[in-house]
Amino acid sequence: KYTVCVCANRVCARYKPLIKYTVKREGNAGAGICIVVGQKIVVSDAFPLGKYATVFQAELMAIQRAAELLQPYVGHGQITIYSDSQAALAALNNIEIKSKVVLSTTIRLDELAISSQHPVKLAWIKAHAGHIYNEVEKKKKKKGTKMPIKEQEPVVPVPNCQKNMDIDTEVRKRWNIRWHNEKTARQTRLFWTDVDAQKSANMTKLGRNEYGDH
Numbered sequence: 001k002y003t004v005c006v007c008a009n010r011v012c013a014r015y016k017p018l019i020k021y022t023v024k025r026e027g028n029a030g031a032g033i034c035i036v037v038g039q040k041i042v043v044s045d046a047f048p049l050g051k052y053a054t055v056f057q058a059e060l061m062a063i064q065r066a067a068e069l070l071q072p073y074v075g076h077g078q079i080t081i082y083s084d085s086q087a088a089l090a091a092l093n094n095i096e097i098k099s100k101v102v103l104s105t106t107i108r109l110d111e112l113a114i115s116s117q118h119p120v121k122l123a124w125i126k127a128h129a130g131h132i133y134n135e136v137e138k139k140k141k142k143k144g145t146k147m148p149i150k151e152q153e154p155v156v157p158v159p160n161c162q163k164n165m166d167i168d169t170e171v172r173k174r175w176n177i178r179w180h181n182e183k184t185a186r187q188t189r190l191f192w193t194d195v196d197a198q199k200s201a202n203m204t205k206l207g208r209n210e211y212g213d214h
Contacts, residue, residue, distance in 0.1 A: 029053035031062035035069060037076050043069050052154040052162060059088040060105045061156060067108040074116035081109075082125040089122055100157045172197075 028051050035043035047065065049058050063081060070079060083089055091102045092109070113120040149155065175195045182189065192199075 029055070029058045031058050031065065033062060033066050033069060035066070035073065037073060042073070045069065048149050048155070050149050050153045050155040052158045053156045054159060054162065056085070056087055056091075057099075057101050057156045057159070059083060059085040060091070060099075060101045063088065063092075064101075064105040064108045067105070067112045070112055071115055074112065074118075078118040078121070079112065079116060080121045080123055082123050084125055086124055089124055092122060099159075 029049040030046065031049060032046040033043065034041055034045075045065065049061055053061070063083065066081065091097075091099065092106060094102075097103050097106065109120060109122075172195060179189070179195050
């Protein structure tokens, strides 16, 4: 019997069957998958996840894709999914699911477990530890970040933290444009060239005597 494994990022399992690699660079996220059975690569895949996916979501999407691609190999033996993302593994192990990506990944893993006659395990493995197939997945994940998006953005649900950050960035951008185009407060704009919310907040907390020093 063969053992089939999934490894996250630049890692591979003890039995070297499958590696999953995710990365986010140049504003785009991508992932790569390499399934190895009996030390032979049987599946090699890379896919883009767009500019909105977080690294956490990319890790989960790679595990999800691996679970789908492992279906034809369920008869080869026990499946062990290795990942260097403790956050992703913790989310999948949590009884409370708050993310749609975690839910869809959990469903795919359940389907894989039902199809397989052997246990499907999730395990953590240390990243950047010189495991075999590291370079294969490094190339795959880079390919994923450069691949064109075939489906409409966002590919995965945009997390609230990303929404808040984008809104805050746009607000600051428009605020600065208005400040730079302002015709009044000429002297103030000389020493306060850009909008600085933190500096503004700090100044409102100053006392009368302290305020004169600033």
